[in-house]
Amino acid sequence: MKSITHLIAFILLFSSLGFSQSSVEVWDRFEVSLVGPEAGNPFDDVTISAEFTNGAVKKTVNGFYDGKGKYKVRFMPDRTGKWTYRTISKTKALNAKSGSFDCVAATGNNHGPVQVADTFHFKYADGKRYYPFGTTIYAMTHQPKELEETTLQTLKENPFNKVRLGVFPKYYSNVENEPLYYPFEKLEETKGANGKVKFKWDFAKFNPEFFAHLEERIDDLKDLGIEADIIIFHPYDKGHWGFDSLGMNNDLRYIRYLTARLSSFRNVWWSLANEFDYVKTKPRDAWDVYTKAVVANDPYKHLCSIHNGSVYYDNWKPEYSHVSIQNGSALEDFGRAVLLRDVFFRPMVYDEVCYEGDLPQRWGHLRGEEMVEAFWQGIIAGTYVTHGETYKNESNTVFWAKGGKLVGSSPARIGFLRNIVEAAPGPLELADPWKDHHTATAGNGYYLVYFGKQMNAEWVFNLPKKAGPKPGQKFKVEVIDTWDMTIRKIPDVFEMNTPEPYRIFDKDRKTVRLPMKPYLALRITPTDQ
Incomplete structure (x- = not known):
């Protein structure tokens, strides 16, 4: 009995001191996990960070509360060698915990995060060229498990190396299902006389299960060699959940939590919003505040953009690494695509040029030939283009919204172009x-x-x-x-x-x-x- 008691005591001690890996590859994720207080609201009441050191290099990284008394700090080392760390917190159980790990060379398809190169183009951190051939699945992570797995298999079989997806669920045509998880603690759920569900949330308390599921899918994309272009805000809520109208204080709390959880994922890009100008609950000048908060809380400076609806944002501001544009007309003929690139003097990604499909809306019924030509027009001009598909597939879903299988004629031709571009001696x-x-x-x-x-x-x-x-x-x-x-x-x-x-x-x-x-x-x- 004594031996069991001692074992339990050892486990509890080990847990309180935290758990971390002994070695990780460069640009992979190192994690420190500690046990701390659960009382009150740990998301607000308790803070934790850690300083990581490798020779003369020091980086301070914010941690986060992961629920059930667990606190985590995640770190993405950018150089090999021995790293040491020491936690910083006003809470005694979380403060001054130290350790070390060995950072070893990258293997396989680990090329590091994508960065801007040569003004208008991209490279991985190890110098390998990266040419974005993206697709769009806004509500990919808010679907039943079987559909998400079908989507991942579809991505494995197709040429796309970037996916645009939203953090928050979407309430819009062709995607009005309730998600498996919600980002905040749910206080109340009622159904009105009209049959509509009403929710009440505690926006000061996050649902770690929601974010863990998102992280799992981001890792799935990483394993497929796909960059995750994370859309932080969007306007497609219609008051159903209220996630588009949290108020600035809650928005900033959410940004701090999201960046603490996701910044260490090497395949993450930040997109402040999809169609920022259609989010009527946020004034234009608020986007500067939100963008600066994202950049300030990301120690690795992942790629960052903001996506427009009808009005362009100030994409030349230093916080934005590249331009994410909605403009199908820019790729309908020769000589147009390069004009916006020359105005903003950033890598230009035409992330929405309308979609291949048969929806009645004007943005959802491109022919496959039109989608493929948009890609060629973009590439010839030294810019990049993102795909989307709005046909109903065998799962009775629209890929652009929920995922599933692709049925359009453009993906194979986009893959053909990608092979041509990647075989060239450099960017076009x-x-x-x-x-x-x-x-x-x-x-x-x-x-x-x-x-x-x-x-x-x-x-x-x-x-x-x-x-x-x-x-x-x-x-x-x-x-x-x-x-x-x-x-x-x-x-x-x-x-x-x-x-x-x-x-x-x-x-x-x-x-x-x-x-x-x-x-x-x-x-x-x-x-x-």
């Missing part, structure tokens, strides 16, 4: 943005020429002088059918002549024969032949 830019909106270059003599809806029987080989091809330089050409997903090599070799004012032609004015079809492109690369 318009070769001569003032004079040629069809030709992009990735440097090193690599060009993509996109024709869009235009149908041509032949194309006279020529390149923009500004892109730098030299007289005598030789090139080979491949004809890309972006819809049929074929690549055909042209047997001719093309040799550059002396430059004319803005163009350089083949010395014999050779042409490339083309089928009379829309949505063709040319890949032009140097050759020694």
